Amino acid sequence: xxxxxxxxxxxxxxxxxxxxxxxxxxxxxxxxxxxxxxxxxxxxxxxxxxxxxxxxxxxxxxxxxxxxxxxxxxxxxxxxxxxxxxxxxxxxxxxxxxxxxxxxxxxxxxxxxxxxxxxxxxxxxxxxxxxxxxxxxxxxxxxxxxxxxxxxxxxxxxxxxxxxxxxxxxxxxxxxxxxxxxxxxxxxxxxxxxxxxxxxxxxxxxxxxxxxxxxxxxxxxxxxxxxxxxxxxxxxxxxxxxxxxxxxxxxxxxxxxxxxxxxxxxxxxxxxxxxxxxxxxxxxxxxxxxxxxxxxxxxxxxxxxxxxxxxxxxxxxxxxxxxxxxxxxxxxxxxxxxxxxxx
Numbered sequence: 001x002x003x004x005x006x007x008x009x010x011x012x013x014x015x016x017x018x019x020x021x022x023x024x025x026x027x028x029x030x031x032x033x034x035x036x037x038x039x040x041x042x043x044x045x046x047x048x049x050x051x052x053x054x055x056x057x058x059x060x061x062x063x064x065x066x067x068x069x070x071x072x073x074x075x076x077x078x079x080x081x082x083x084x085x086x087x088x089x090x091x092x093x094x095x096x097x098x099x100x101x102x103x104x105x106x107x108x109x110x111x112x113x114x115x116x117x118x119x120x121x122x123x124x125x126x127x128x129x130x131x132x133x134x135x136x137x138x139x140x141x142x143x144x145x146x147x148x149x150x151x152x153x154x155x156x157x158x159x160x161x162x163x164x165x166x167x168x169x170x171x172x173x174x175x176x177x178x179x180x181x182x183x184x185x186x187x188x189x190x191x192x193x194x195x196x197x198x199x200x201x202x203x204x205x206x207x208x209x210x211x212x213x214x215x216x217x218x219x220x221x222x223x224x225x226x227x228x229x230x231x232x233x234x235x236x237x238x239x240x241x242x243x244x245x246x247x248x249x250x251x252x253x254x255x256x257x258x259x260x261x262x263x264x265x266x267x268x269x270x271x272x273x274x275x276x277x278x279x280x281x282x283x284x285x286x287x288x289x290x291x292x293x294x295x296x297x298x299x300x301x302x303x304x305x306x307x308x309x310x311x312x313x314x315x316x317x318x319x320x321x322x323x324x325x326x327x328x329x330x331x332x333x334x335x336x337x338x339x340x341x342x343x
Contacts, residue, residue: 013054022050072102073312074123074131076116079107082229082256083284084301085134088157091305092132099309104128113139124152130312132157136169136201153315155308160201161324166315168307168324172202175297175328176209179279180251182295182330184217186338188249188277192223194237194261196253200229206253206281223247231260238264241276248276248339255280255287255296262290262335273337283331293333300326 019029024047031039032047050056073096077089089105096103104126106119116139123131129152133140136158144154144164159167183191193210196203207224214221225240227233234257241247242265252258258280262272270276272292280287283298303326314321 013056015056017054018047018050018056021054022046070127070129071100072104072126072128074120074126074128075103075105075134076119076123076131077105077107077134078111079109084282084299085157087301088134088305088308091302092134092308095306095309099313101129111135111137111140113143116140116143120147120152120154124150128152130155130316132308132312133159136160138199138201141201153312155312155315157304157308158202160205166311166321168304168311169202169326170299170304170328171325172205172328173209173212175281175299176206176251176253177213178209178328178330179281179295179297180210180213181217182332183249183251183277183279183336184213184219186249186277186336188339189219190223190246191219191221191249191251192225192241192244192247193221194234194241194250194252194257195224195226196257197228198226203253210251227253227257227260229254229256231256233257234260235264237261239268241265242268242270249336250276250278252278252280255282255284255294258294258296258335259286259290262294273335274340277336277339279336287331288333290335292335295333295336296331298329298331 015026015029019026024043028043029047032044075089075092077085093103093105104123106122108115108119120131120143131152131154133144133154134157136156140156141159141163144156147154153166155166155168156164158169161167180191191214193207195207198204211221225237227237234252238261241250241261250261252261258278261278265272265276272278278294280294280296283296287294287296307322307326311321311324
């Protein structure tokens, strides 16, 4: 009985194979792969068709030597699991790949200055062309500014536009004004702000928007309680707020803290929105299913992720960045209503 010899594995196609199939020179294939424009459209189409037919994938290391570009960008995020940053991170990865980049991600346990610097060093060792940093802390802004003279642009998501050129995010001030103004228009005058941690630019911007809306209405924005973005901190703050008889409304800096606040108010016997109206910020997927459904300020996190890649591309090309701020929207649900008249 005869046996057939094993079939040798198929050879990975190389650039010479593409040139042979397209009927062009090796140099022409190289120019197409490296994005050069001095080619006839018909020639480019023949080369691209041959690449698709053969399943050819350019050697990124060799390409980097020719173009001095790695085709890789880095993304730094956190392991917090919060809806907004997680959605932005996923969108940046997808948008980066759609733009032709390989995306290398680093997820940090904590966003300290030391961990951020280590993450940037790690990505620079991979020869990334640019970095998107999903953190709006003061440490993140300082780290991003320190990289400006090193040749690798860093785009900060939800950074302070006054402190860094390369940033993108939702207009936090406008969003907080929307949420607070909604409560004012319902007739509330005693509006507490459940604020986020002051080291975050987002928290400071939302605090400023709350103040702006209160001042514009001739009201005094004197009451504030600070949390750390978590539902647990919202619950602790809520127990304090529930003990205040003068409070009729709370504007929360995020939905997670609003969730904790709702539980604290319920346990204290304060009805929502009968006695206290609540407005959140973010419009997390669970917001519509809380009891009562939460009125909140919606952020388009996917638009933020896509815009981050557009701004990074502008930075790499040394071009004027597109608009860095994306408008928020108010989503009105059952947690806010006009204040009940007291005897």
